[in-house]
Amino acid sequence: MSQNAPDYAALEAFALELSAAAASAALPLFRLRDLSEINKGNASRADVDFDPVTEADKGAERAIRALINARYPEHGIIGEEYGSENTDADYIWVLDPVDGTRAFISGLPLWTTLIGLRYQGRPVLGVIAQPVLEEVYIGSPLGSRLITPKGSTPLAVRACSGLADAVIGTTDPHLYTGAEVEAYARLRTTAKLVRYGCDAYAFAMVAAGTMDIALETGLKPWDIEAIIPVIENAGGVVTNWHGQPVGPEAGQVLAAGSQALIDEALTHLRVAAD
Structure with a gap:
């Protein structure tokens, strides 16, 4: 080493x-x-x-x-x-x-x-x-x-009081399967605004402070590893759906502007964590 x-x-x-x-x-x-x-x-x-x-x-x-x-x-x-x-x-x-x-x-x-x-x-x-x-x-x-x-x-994430005021993004809700479908639906109905089709650009917007949450499922390492340092060094948090650091296999990923927002989102998502 x-x-x-x-x-x-x-x-x-x-x-x-x-x-x-x-x-x-x-x-x-x-x-x-x-x-x-x-x-x-x-x-x-x-x-x-x-x-x-x-x-x-x-x-x-x-x-x-x-x-x-x-x-x-x-x-x-x-x-x-x-x-x-x-x-x-x-x-x-x-x-x-x-x-x-x-x-x-x-x-x-x-x-x-x-x-x-x-x-x-x-x-x-x-x-x-x-x-x-x-x-x-x-x-x-x-x-x-x-x-x-x-x-x-x-770059700096923005303050967000909670999911009711959050702008969230995911690529396509049809990519969720099984228990993920209902978990995502609960998160979506709690948020203020949802945008689709942005892929990694939504994560960039979390770092830029124009969106509050980005989430995906089925990611590979190359889909997320570049994103993590950008968001974390802008003051945000990136975890898996268990609330743990994203591992080398990637998978289900959640990024937000604060730990409090991560915790609130996980109340909906953790039940579907693999």
């Missing part, structure tokens, strides 16, 4: 390079009318399990991996499209080159590139990038901030 503390300034700068490289690969394909996709999901339940992958996903991940392998060949990588390498390393990059591919192929600018970094097994740095909007949300022990062409702005 490495005895040197992470150089977060250097790692943040490199993560921003990775984000720019991914954007260069994906943006030329956004709203391309003849862009083809492959369904990785269950074809018999396409309305729910349509899980597309495009050349934007693949090209963006190839670009990120090439830079990591050139700059930090000793680092590990876990990526949605091209698998894992060197996973016993102290530093492991966890990549979702296009989170929200459904939005991407629909021409909606709510997809993101997620770039996370584990250090000794713990997510410590994350980037949520939306290149169409020219927004990069980045978080590490140095703090969380939003970077745009206009400059850098600190």
Whole structure:
């Protein structure tokens, strides 16, 4: 194991390079009318399990991996499209080159590139990038901030008195199954406002203080590990539906602007926790 503390300034700068490289690969394909996709999901339940992958996903991940392998060949990588390498390393990059591919192929600018970094097994740095909007949300022990062409702005979650005043987001309520359906319905009817279809962008809005809760089920590590440092270093909390830290298998995830809001949401969700 490495005895040197992470150089977060250097790692943040490199993560921003990775984000720019991914954007260069994906943006030329956004709203391309003849862009083809492959369904990785269950074809018999396409309305729910349509899980597309495009050349934007693949090209963006190839670009990120090439830079990591050139700059930090000793680092590990876990990526949605091209698998894992060197996973016993102290530093492991966890990549979702296009989170929200459904939005991407629909021409909606709510997809993101997620770039996370584990250090000794713990997510410590994350980037949520939306290149169409020219927004990069980045978080590490140095703090969380939003970077745009206009400059850098600190991120901070907002105060929320409780679920009755909360704006919550989830990608699609039809993704919930079994006991999750009723648990989510109880949460939804308690909240002030619910928005759908934002994928990881909803979590960025929790960090930015425009939404209060984001939740999902069935997540993979690359869907959430970049998000955790952004929200936590903006003052928020990320747990599983048991109220525990999100583990390496991800799964059911809940993020909110405060522990009190997490606790209130869990009164509805914990019964369906797996």
